[in-house]
Amino acid sequence: MNGSVVTYTLEHCVRCMKCIKACPTSALRMSSKNRIVVDDNRCINCGNCIRSCHNRGLLAHGSTLADIENYEYTVCMVPGALISHCSSLEEAEDLFHAIRMLGFDEVVDITEYSGVALKEAQLLAGSSDDMTYISSFCPVINRLIVSKYQGLLDSLLPINYESEIAARQIRKRLAGKNVGIFNLCECEAKLSIAKYPYQHMEFECDHSLALADIFPLIRKNMHQGRDEVIFSKKGLQMCNPVRIVKDDDYLIADGFDKVCSVLDMAEFGLLNTFRLLILYPCFNGCIGGHMLWGNSFLMQNNIDALTGSKSKQSAKLDADDVYVDQLIKVNKDTRTFLERTKFFSNVNKQLEMLPGYDCSACGMQTCRIMAEAIVNGEKTIDDCRVLAALKEKSNENQ
Ligand code: SF4
Ligand code: SF4
Ligand code: SF4
Structure with missing residues (x-):
């Protein structure tokens, strides 16, 4: 991963x-x-x-604005989830100006690229009679599938992240310049979709900026001017699941627990009548991203205010710019079937010797994780605090 x-x-x-x-x-x-x-x-x-x-x-922190100095020309990408916080086009134009005043040469709204991703997802889902696709917009969902639901990997839509689709277009347009592309992130997960600060060099985007860190600075620059901007209605819908066009073939779920229930059911083939599962671990989708402030229910109403008088069409892009062969790295289990069976059998043996309280006093989340650590040689049975206490008590009683 x-x-x-x-x-x-x-x-x-x-x-x-x-x-x-x-x-x-x-x-x-x-x-x-x-x-x-x-x-x-x-x-x-x-x-x-x-x-x-x-x-x-x-x-979880992102890069800092000091990184702007490393480039000849800098672009800041603004996600639909942040834009949805504005209750009018004028407020959004004020926001874009305030972001540019942080030191960027250009501020780019990425809703037209989010719109492309959503449109392609709907086209793919609509073209299949028997496949149930899972949206790949959210890095948490993708990693959750790799971590716990590998049987569903082939169902993940082969569509790139909106920020990567946008960054690729920006780089093409500004070819020849020493361009630094910064992405404003509404959640921890999106911080990982950039080269820095976590050294993920495979991405087009250079830097992730955590909105929680940057927002106080943006606020200071508000009400000092406006930059004209036109948004894509479809792009704003993608971060705002309540506003995605209703379709009986889609199942839209939000909230971590609900998303896990949906994936559990999908793994057992119980959702095969749906063509597309659109999943967001955050309540109300990306507008409920944890680095955003405000009430996500109120934001749902803002799309019309932001796109009512004029709306941008989704960008027209080549398939290569939208689709990806492998969206997320998968660490394949290289053990043979026999090796895995032996490992699980050893874990179960250790588990039988542990008290089963899942108290975490040993520093591990559950007794099963402790049993795995013992089999991997990272812990010993003597590290179980409960067993140690019981042993001590029995010694005292003798
Ligand atoms: S709870 Fe923390 S450590 Fe665990 S998966 Fe989520 S971010 Fe990672
Ligand atoms: S804001 Fe929430 S739903 Fe959107 S990408 Fe981030 S973690 Fe996923
Ligand atoms: S052990 Fe408690 S205080 Fe320490 S990082 Fe975890 S939640 Fe925070």
């Missing part, structure tokens, strides 16, 4: 274990040195751990 964006600060950590419990993929553990360790291969960048920590022990 593409690595985790979660960073840990030892000084802020009170070792409450809440983050370990909150992780849906068991990617966190407390090491023997009493610090939280993130497993890059398990983390899906959902941000649940960050929100569960009340001490700012875990965070």
